[in-house]
Amino acid sequence: MAYQRQFYPGASLPAKNRRRFMDPSVKLDKLREVAMEDVVKILGHRQPGEEYRSIHPPLEEGTEPDCPIRQLVTPIPGAKAGDRIRYVQFTDSVYFAPIIPYVRAWMNVSRFRGVDTGTLSGRQIIEMRERDLEKCAKELIENETFDPARTGIRGATVHGHACRLDENGLMFDAWQRYRWNAKKGEVEYVKDQVAIPLDKPISVGKPLSESELKKRTTMFRVDGVDMRDDKEVMNVNLRIHRLRTLAGYQPFAMKE
């Protein structure tokens, strides 16, 4: 029997959502539309319309040394053109943000090619060739992994993921990159990801309701779905913990 790829154990709602996010055959819901020009402005790496800067000649020029791996791997468009590596970083609130940094990492390596991710407790950075990063960032801002109020696009000073929300339900941001527009009932970015002011606000739409967030969440919380209530998830986690504790980096050496 051929090996069938598995993504995440468990029958609970967060477990099912984790599987959905990680499985590249599942098309994630698109919840909002943000123009590519606006995504480029929020990222702040280049001006919209500006040429991509390169760090090496295009691969077509054939200056690369002969290498079997180069023959095996099809380069992504940014690598072909020799683009710079640029980044986008997302902060996810502990208050039922649709996705959490670790699941982001699993999802990114599962769904995107040419991606390098770094995961911390409340934030997750993606490094990629510039033109591919822009496409990837647009997809991640428009789809269900993003909530305007509980997810932040923050390149630096990311503090806020574990803070209480403000009175409008927005995650705390000391540099206030986004604001609540009470008239429209929408969240607007007024600064780019490193807090350099934008020429005009960019709307990222209406925040999801609490019930909708709880439906879409990948977060196990005692006031939502407790991880201990999902036996399969607990068993897998305990198994990983046991193998790591007793066998370190040689889990295969354990006789179970």
Add this chain to the structure above:
Amino acid sequence: MPKTPVPEAIPLPEVMIVPSRLLSAGTTEKLLNKIRRVKHVRQLTVSGEDLPAGISWGPGKGLKVDHDERRKIDYGGQEVELKVQVGRVFAEIDDIDSVKKALKEIEAICEEMLPFGFQLEVGRYSKYRPTVTDYKKRMR
């Protein structure tokens, strides 16, 4: 803090208010002005998330943050600059026998002002006599 803090003879109790949301400057102003009028409230202290005036590092270094919640508020006719987004308020009560009464009044104010929920606790949350660190810093 003054260089030579005056110790209190008996530690005075404090009522700690923990709102379920971080407060805007407007709500903080209204809440503080209501609580300061409660009988036996001696002083109010706030704490919360720091709101820097400027960006101190990164590509935006030197730019102003201009956070909506960092602004001057009116506290009993006195202008006070709010530099945090308030997450806790401590009301010090000057008479231990009046704590229950004050707590009741504070609870009523919070119910009116904080519709998103809050928690109240009575205790002592700030130091009332010099600590070893103060001696080390030669503050005493």
